[in-house]
Amino acid sequence: MASPPVRTSSRDTVDALLTACAGGDPAAFAPVYDALGPVAYGASLGVLRDPDHAAEVTQEVMVEVWQTAARFDATRGSARTWVATLARRRAVDRVRSEQARRDRDQRDTDLRMGESVRDVVVEDVERNLEGSAVRRCIEGLTPTQREAVVVAYYGGLTYREVAEQLDAALPTVKSRIRDGLNRLRDCLGVRHG
Amino acid sequence: MADEMTGTGPQNVRPDVWDLLPGYALDALDDLDRRAVERLLESDADARRELDEYREVVAAFAIETEPPAALRASVLERVQSTPQLPAVSLPPAAPGLEPGPAVTSSGVSALGSGPTPDAGATPGLAAAPGEGTMPDAGNDVVDLASRRRSRRWGVAAVSVAAAAAIAVPTTIAVQVTAERDRLREQSQVVAEMLADPEGSILRRAIEGGGQASVLVADGDLFFRAEDLPDLDPDRAYQLWVVAPDGSVSSAGVLAEDDGDVSSLVRQADGIGIAVTVEPEGGSEQPTTDPIVVLTT
Numbered sequence: 496m497a498s499p500p501v502r503t504s505s506r507d508t509v510d511a512l513l514t515a516c517a518g519g520d521p522a523a524f525a526p527v528y529d530a531l532g533p534v535a536y537g538a539s540l541g542v543l544r545d546p547d548h549a550a551e552v553t554q555e556v557m558v559e560v561w562q563t564a565a566r567f568d569a570t571r572g573s574a575r576t577w578v579a580t581l582a583r584r585r586a587v588d589r590v591r592s593e594q595a596r597r598d599r600d601q602r603d604t605d606l607r608m609g610e611s612v613r614d615v616v617v618e619d620v621e622r623n624l625e626g627s628a629v630r631r632c633i634e635g636l637t638p639t640q641r642e643a644v645v646v647a648y649y650g651g652l653t654y655r656e657v658a659e660q661l662d663a664a665l666p667t668v669k670s671r672i673r674d675g676l677n678r679l680r681d682c683l684g685v686r687h688g
Numbered sequence: 689m690a691d692e693m694t695g696t697g698p699q700n701v702r703p704d705v706w707d708l709l710p711g712y713a714l715d716a717l718d719d720l721d722r723r724a725v726e727r728l729l730e731s732d733a734d735a736r737r738e739l740d741e742y743r744e745v746v747a748a749f750a751i752e753t754e755p756p757a758a759l760r761a762s763v764l765e766r767v768q769s770t771p772q773l774p775a776v777s778l779p780p781a782a783p784g785l786e787p788g789p790a791v792t793s794s795g796v797s798a799l800g801s802g803p804t805p806d807a808g809a810t811p812g813l814a815a816a817p818g819e820g821t822m823p824d825a826g827n828d829v830v831d832l833a834s835r836r837r838s839r840r841w842g843v844a845a846v847s848v849a850a851a852a853a854i855a856v857p858t859t860i861a862v863q864v865t866a867e868r869d870r871l872r873e874q875s876q877v878v879a880e881m882l883a884d885p886e887g888s889i890l891r892r893a894i895e896g897g898g899q900a901s902v903l904v905a906d907g908d909l910f911f912r913a914e915d916l917p918d919l920d921p922d923r924a925y926q927l928w929v930v931a932p933d934g935s936v937s938s939a940g941v942l943a944e945d946d947g948d949v950s951s952l953v954r955q956a957d958g959i960g961i962a963v964t965v966e967p968e969g970g971s972e973q974p975t976t977d978p979i980v981v982l983t984t
Contacts, residue, residue, distance in 0.1 A: 517775075521767045528763055536755035538747070546756070553755050554763055561767045565775035572740045572747075579747035580713075587715045629748040647716045648749050654716050669707060676710040676745055685744045 506573045513574040517564040524561050527574075532557060534575050535582040541623075542586035542651045552589060556582045590651040632682035640675035643668055709735065713742035733873060874952050881905035890960065890982040898947065902961050902982045909939075909953040911961050913980075916947045919965060926966040927951055928974060929958035930983050936962060941970040959984045 509530045516523035535556045539549040560578055567577055624630035633641055647657050658668040680686070705724045711717045712725045728735045881887050887905030894900050898915040911927060919925065925944065928936040939956065942949040942963070953961075960983030964974045 517772065519772055521764070524767050525764060528760060532755050532760065532763070533752035534747075534750055536759075537753040538750035540753055541750060550756050550759055554759055554766070557763045558766050558770055562770055562773050564772060566773070571736075572744055576740075576744045576747040579750040580743050583746065583750070584715055623751050624749075627748070627751065632748075647711075647714050648746065652716060653718055654711055654721075655718060657716065669711065672714065672716070673707050673710045676713070676742055679745045679748070680741055683745060683748055685741045685748075 506575070510567075510569045510574045513560070513564055513567050513577075514569065516561070517567070521561075524564075527560065527564075528557055531560065531574060531578045534578050535560075538579045538582035539586040541649055542583060542590060548589065549586070552582060552585050556585055587651040628683060629679070632679050635682055636675050636678055640671045640678070643671040644675040644679070647672055706735065706738075709739050710742050713739055713746050731873065731876065733870065877908060877952060877954070878903065878910050881908055881910060888984055890984065892980055892982055894963070895979040900963065900980045900982060904958075904960065904984055907955050907957050909956050909958060909961060910950070911939075911953070911982075912948075912950045913942075913963070914948050916944065916949065918947070919944075922968045923965050924968045924970060925949060926964055926970045926974075927953070928962045928964065928978070929953055929956045930960045930962055930981070931957070932959050936974060938970060938972070941966070941968075 509527075512523075512527050512530060516527050532553065536549055536553045539552040539556070540546065543549045543552065556578065559581060567574060624633065633645070636644065642661060643657055643663075646652060646660060647654070650656070650660070652660065654665060654668055654672070657663075657672070658665045661668065663671075705721075705728045708717060708721050708725050712722065717725065729739065881903050882905075884905040887903060889901060889903050891899065891901040894913060894916065897917045898913055900911070900913040902912070903910040909929065913925075916925065925942040927939040927942055929939050930936050937958075939951060939953045939961070942951055960981065962974070962978040962981040964971075964976045964978050966975060
């Protein structure tokens with residue numbers, strides 16, 4: 496995949512671009528969009544899987560990034576993480592409200608949707624994460640940890656829903672996800688302070 | 689403490705709530721659990737730090753993908769007509785919340801004037817994060833750093849090179865933030881200790897000069913001393929927690945600031961404190977007689 500040059504810029508540069516656009520100059524936002532738009536779109540797409548929905552979420556998120564740029568705190572994490580967090584939150588909200596609507600309308604549709612989520616997930620992850628740092632780390636998880644983390648992430652599901660989908664006990668799911676994320680944290684070298 | 693397990697107090701958090709941080713980072717919690725985590729985040733800087741780490745892990749799952757080309761123009765157009773929000777979304781901070789000296793001095797004056805439950809009650813509440821419109825940005829950000837940042841940058845359009853150059857002093861910002869969080873937490877704890885009807889305050893003159901006081905409440909100890917005599921550079925004041933059976937355990941070497949020291953010892957389960965003069969770096973056990981002992 497060809498990347499525009501700005502994508503390869505260092506974390507500090509992207510963080511500083513975001514910080515700099517907090518001054519109120521809309522022109523300063525264009526490089527921020529170029530650097531972080533793909534993160535917002537990628538994070539939304541991972542959960543929503545529908546390009547149109549993901550584009551809508553990306554638009555909302557990037558405008559929100561502009562609006563709240565002054566609240567970005569580089570000491571708490573990178574701009575990339577901040578934007579990915581915002582995008583994922585919105586994407587998950589959208590999945591949930593959609594699901595709630597379906598729950599009201601049509602129980603059987605919902606059931607079908609639940610199954611399709613699970614199917615897509617397992618194959619997609621293996622393929623899409625090819626070459627990324629997280630791929631190698633995911634392979635270090637136990638199969639049950641991997642399944643729980645991946646289903647929670649890509650399904651945009653709650654612990655309870657993950658438990659239902661995997662037919663496992665709720666506490667089991669909680670500890671699998673916790674242990675899985677802890678191992679990923681170590682593997683990815685994510686340690687602050 | 690029994691309370692630690694049951695977690696009923698305002699400051700106490702169910703121990704299993706820490707285990708929910710990964711789920712919070714994944715947006716995988718139901719409302720009840722989410723609120724429990726948010727309460728933890730309000731009072732615990734370590735939990736916020738851990739959450740930030742989990743968020744970074746979760747963000748690693750995002751596979752960067754070029755958005756549809758048309759999106760760029762439409763976002764940039766909307767940005768033109770969308771005003772930015774200020775750095776701080778919280779209501780104005782209550783007195784005592786301001787980081788730095790204000791926190792310390794509120795501790796000092798409250799200690800000096802005896803238990804005044806109301807005086808200390810506000811700072812803790814005022815620290816409440818998570819009020820923002822964002823999942824994250826509102827958290828613990830009464831953010832002086834970013835306020836300063838936006839002022840400094842003003843309307844300047846900054847080149848990438850210049851932007852990279854100013855990104856360097858992040859470590860300093862991290863230190864300042866950590867210290868601010870620490871002081872804020874400390875002021876909150878002390879406020880709650882003061883509000884505890886079971887709490888008590890002891891004061892005594894220190895042998896050799898100065899005044900010491902300690903606030904004891906619910907297993908926590910807040911020690912303060914003023915006008916301590918200067919020590920030789922290779923000596924240090926060391927704080928000891930005195931257990932009900934008279935034994936002592938180290939609560940660390942005291943960092944002195946112009947003759948003043950203070951230290952908050954949490955869940956110490958002691959009946960008081962003692963201070964000795966030890967070699968720089970501290971001792972395993974006291975090697976000299978205490979210059980002050982304060983026990984209930």
